[in-house]
Amino acid sequence: MSRSSSINLRSQLYRGLGFLRGLSYHAQSKTLNKLGRFLFQLESPPIESNKFLQDAARESLFQLLKLDADRFADGTYAPQAHDGLDVVKSWLRSPIVTFKSLAIFSRRKNKDWKVSTQDPLYPKYFQRSFHFQENGYQSAESAKLYDAQVELLFAGSANAMRRLALVPLRVALKSHQEITRKFKVLEVACGTGSGTKLLHAELSRSKHPFELWALDLSADYLGHAKKVCADLVSTHFFQADASELPFESHTFDAVSATFLWHELPNDIRKKALQECMRVLRRGGTFISVESLQLGDNPVLDPLLDQFPLEFHEPFFKSYAGQRLEETEGFTTPFHRELGFLSKCLAWRKE
Ligand SMILES: C[S@@+](CC[C@H](N)C(=O)[O-])C[C@H]1O[C@@H](n2cnc3c(N)ncnc32)[C@H](O)[C@@H]1O
Numbered sequence: 001m002s003r004s005s006s007i008n009l010r011s012q013l014y015r016g017l018g019f020l021r022g023l024s025y026h027a028q029s030k031t032l033n034k035l036g037r038f039l040f041q042l043e044s045p046p047i048e049s050n051k052f053l054q055d056a057a058r059e060s061l062f063q064l065l066k067l068d069a070d071r072f073a074d075g076t077y078a079p080q081a082h083d084g085l086d087v088v089k090s091w092l093r094s095p096i097v098t099f100k101s102l103a104i105f106s107r108r109k110n111k112d113w114k115v116s117t118q119d120p121l122y123p124k125y126f127q128r129s130f131h132f133q134e135n136g137y138q139s140a141e142s143a144k145l146y147d148a149q150v151e152l153l154f155a156g157s158a159n160a161m162r163r164l165a166l167v168p169l170r171v172a173l174k175s176h177q178e179i180t181r182k183f184k185v186l187e188v189a190c191g192t193g194s195g196t197k198l199l200h201a202e203l204s205r206s207k208h209p210f211e212l213w214a215l216d217l218s219a220d221y222l223g224h225a226k227k228v229c230a231d232l233v234s235t236h237f238f239q240a241d242a243s244e245l246p247f248e249s250h251t252f253d254a255v256s257a258t259f260l261w262h263e264l265p266n267d268i269r270k271k272a273l274q275e276c277m278r279v280l281r282r283g284g285t286f287i288s289v290e291s292l293q294l295g296d297n298p299v300l301d302p303l304l305d306q307f308p309l310e311f312h313e314p315f316f317k318s319y320a321g322q323r324l325e326e327t328e329g330f331t332t333p334f335h336r337e338l339g340f341l342s343k344c345l346a347w348r349k350e
Contacts, residue, residue: 007073014069014082018160021087022065025156028090032098032152036105045310047302056299057340061157064340068160077166080201083159090148097148100141104133113312123241125265126217131311137217143224146192154341161342162195162258165287166202168335168346172254172285173206183210186252188242188276189260190214193225195289199256200232213252215240242272247279255280256287262319269319273327280349287346293320296343303341 001009037044047053071077090097107113113129115136122138129136133149136142150158169185176183185203190196196214203210212235216222219239226237240246242260255276261269276286294301308316324345325333335346 011070011073014072015066018065018069018156019062021083022061022156024087025090025151025154028094028097029152029155032101035098036102039102040105040109042105042109045306047306050302053299053302057303060297060300061155061340064157064160067339068157068163071163071167076170077163078201078205080205081163081166081198087156090151093148097145097152100134100145101149101152104131108310108312111312122217123268125268125315128314129312130263131313137221140220140223143192143218143221146221146224147194157340159194159198161339162198162289164337164339164342164344165195165256165258165289166198167337168285168287168344169199169202169254169256170206171335171346172287173203173208175283176253177206177208183208183254184252185210185212185254185256186245186247186276186279187212187214188245188255188257188272189263190216190225190237191218191221191259193229193237195256195258196225196229196235197232200229200235204233210234212236213238215242215245217241243268243275244271245275245279249278250281251279252284253281254285254287256289258289259291261288261290261324262313262316264319265315266318269315270328274329277330277347277349282349284349285346286349287344288324289342289344290324291316291320292338292341292343293323296338300341 036042072079072082107129115127115129115138117135117138118127119138126137133142133145154161173183183203185199187196187199193214196212200212203212214225214235214237216225216239222237222239229235257276264272280286292300292304294304304320307313325336330347331350333345333347335344337344
């Protein structure tokens with residue numbers, strides 16, 4: 001079989017797996033949404049009957065899933081970065097996820113975003129129940145449910161969006177091949193470690209020695225990440241605030257952050273972005289995968305307007321109204337790619 005037909009066959013296989021995974025999460029999410037809205041008498045937002053928008057969103061999701069499959073098939077992504085049959089785990093967990101998610105509908109109905117534990121070590125903005133999830137980022141229980149809930153929200157495409165970061169990471173790794181010292185990477189706001197595993201998969205296949213440092217502000221999310229990433233070599237987890245990174249300037253070859261900026265108030269977001277650039281070496285790469293901003297894909301703008309109304313996301317509107325590409329003090333990104341509801345940007349530090 002020729003190389004191109006073998007890639008083609010593999011691509012069909014990966015596409016099949018990706019679409020089945022997406023379909024499964026989408027079906028679970030639809031059922032849950034119907035049940036939650038019925039039980040808690042919540043009206044569907046008008047966008048749900050906007051066929052034009054639904055078609056555009058579906059098309060954009062399919063494009064991302066196809067791209068993701070093709071990148072596994074042609075070797076752009078390391079096989080270890082694939083989700084495998086993790087969707088089976090999601091079926092097994094679906095009763096508990098459903099039960100807990102119904103509590104989210106109840107909090108949504110009552111606009112109840114207060115957390116029950118007020119830890120003075122956390123900044124004020126953090127002490128809230130983001131997405132109406134149980135106790136926000138301050139509970140081990142919410143950390144356990146987080147990944148399933150994010151995949152439900154994005155119809156099984158959350159990891160495919162996170163994987164967009166692997167393309168500029170690969171470029172950065174390639175340009176480091178001749179340098180003998182370790183390739184040092186910092187992941188900011190690693191959450192439950194889902195992105196950490198993907199970064200690690202790419203780093204470990206390069207055969208160049210590396211160190212991966214992953215931080216998060218939430219002790220509970222970090223605890224979860226440490227558990228699920230226990231077998232990752234050369235990887236260190238620690239608790240820190242993205243807006244005050246405990247590193248000297250010019251320490252890392254690459255810094256990566258996924259789905260962080262929309263969770264931060266404007267001033268903290270600005271500080272954290274500057275901090276990520278500060279700790280990068282000259283020539284280093286800063287990679288961000290985050291939600292689309294208004295105007296990135298105008299047909300999907302109504303989804304961005306609706307998102308913070310449905311979920312408790314008090315800083316999303318200010319994030320979505322800006323342009324990450326025009327961050328103060330940053331050069332023009334050398335890499336920009338949109339994937340469904342996300343945007344991957346990468347800058348090189350001069
Ligand atoms: C939406 S989650 C994204 C997590 C992960 N990167 C992912 O891809 O799923 C946002 C994460 O940002 C963390 N976070 C919020 N504010 C932070 C800060 N100032 N410093 C570090 N982490 C922060 C939260 O604890 C949470 O884990």
